[in-house]
Amino acid sequence: MTNAGNSVVIIGGGQSGLAGAFAARDAGMRPVLLEAGDRTIGSWPAYYDSLTLFSPARYSGFPGAPFPGDPDRYPTRDEVVAYLERLSLDLDAEIHTRTRVTAVAHDGIGFIVRTDAGEEFRSAGVICASGSFTNPHIPAIPGTFDGQLLHVADYRGPKQYAGRRVVVVGAGNSAIQVAYELAEVANVTMAVRRPIQFVPQIRGGRDMHYWLHTLRLDLLPPAVLSRLIHGTPVFDTGTYSNALKSRQLDQRPMFTRFDVDHLVCTDGNREHVDTVILATGYRPDLPYLDGLGALDSAGLPLHSRGISLTHPGLAYLGVEFQRSFSSNTLRGVARDAKYVVKALSKRLRG
Incomplete structure (x- = not known):
């Protein structure tokens, strides 16, 4: 089990998790990034082959880390994958890949984050940035379909x-x-x-x-x-x-x-x-919070602008319309990360 100290555990190593880790590092915190996959690229490789961003490269990168090449082009799926991989190389953080979080608990002092390998990480704060791609929204449509x-x-x-x-x-x-x-x-x-x-x-x-x-x-x-x-x-x-x-x-x-x-x-x-x-969208995928009491009856996070309403020290990134129209996009998540980390830092110091 890691010591809590000034660490913040970030669950998910895609664009939201990386944004959270950079913001935490810049705020003097020690980010511990837990990613279920084998690379810190999130769900991007699993999207359809022809996917391109709808925002030009000049408006799609993290602050201080622009996309290489023509800034007016619309980056492809594979370009985004390569971009995220480059970002992770510049991140001074403790990164654990192939590490799937199964539960988050609170013992009255701090959070205990448990993984499928039996590991436990203790921290003063937790940022849930595991995205929603693994939880596609399937609307209820009457009848049966054999096609x-x-x-x-x-x-x-x-x-x-x-x-x-x-x-x-x-x-x-x-x-x-x-x-x-x-x-x-x-x-x-x-x-x-x-x-x-x-x-x-x-x-x-x-x-x-x-x-x-x-x-x-x-x-x-x-x-x-x-x-x-x-x-x-x-x-x-x-x-x-x-x-x-x-x-x-x-x-x-x-x-x-x-x-x-x-x-x-x-x-x-x-x-x-x-x-x-x-093509009916996705919903936040947060099963590891089921026992914490941080979700509503539909499994959605109880939060205000990304800060948990139930547990000081718990926050979210990558939730659709979390703070703005661009919250769960490459161009917007870094702004949310800075806001969330600043709020967490204040609460943890208090």
Whole structure:
């Protein structure tokens, strides 16, 4: 068992965990990073092959660690993996890979973090940064479906769907990106709760992220965002919206139920479908907190801006809309990490 001292255990070694470790180091704390995988790159290698960031490289890196190369390009999945690996090499922290956390307890003095190998780490503070990729959200859809049903977390590329009738459920960035590339080889429809909300990627000759950064819109708190934005905005250069206009792919209201190998539409019609891909997002994956009393009945963290409402010394990173629109992104998580570590440091000193 490690000594608590001024250490903070960070659970998860992806982009959020690395951001937390850098912030803790800069605040004079001793970060201990626990990562279930064999590299500190999080879930990025498991995303679909064609994934690219929707923000240019110049707005996607950590402070003081810009992406190499053309700052106006949109980095690919593999470029992000390489970037995160380089970041970890510059991190002066105690890093444990292949270390899966199974439980977090509090003994009245500090936290005890237990792993699947029987190790125990004691610390004054814990930051949960394990992400959500391993907990894809599967909506409840009535009926049974005998076709192929998968979440976008298990999608890799379009080749195996050639010639099939495919429905992609969702109206966010991943949904439209996957549907668009599938439309090159398959008959594709997007099933949506509300029409896709396109936002021009380029405005006034500049990428939208320039304006988000310059006007500080990326920092707006969730309460303000909810009044300004309804649904998930999809950044588009015109490629995706034109594909819908030209009927290369289409969007229809969400179907009402499954019926063996058919979908039942809102008008009562039935349509044969081979594959349904759910691009329906993810939920925080925090099973190791089940016995701590830090989660609500749905398994979501009880927190305010990333700071636990139940346990001083416990914090979170990478939660969607934790503090802003960009909270669970490469471009925004470092800001959250600095805020969370500052708040933790104050509480632990007090």
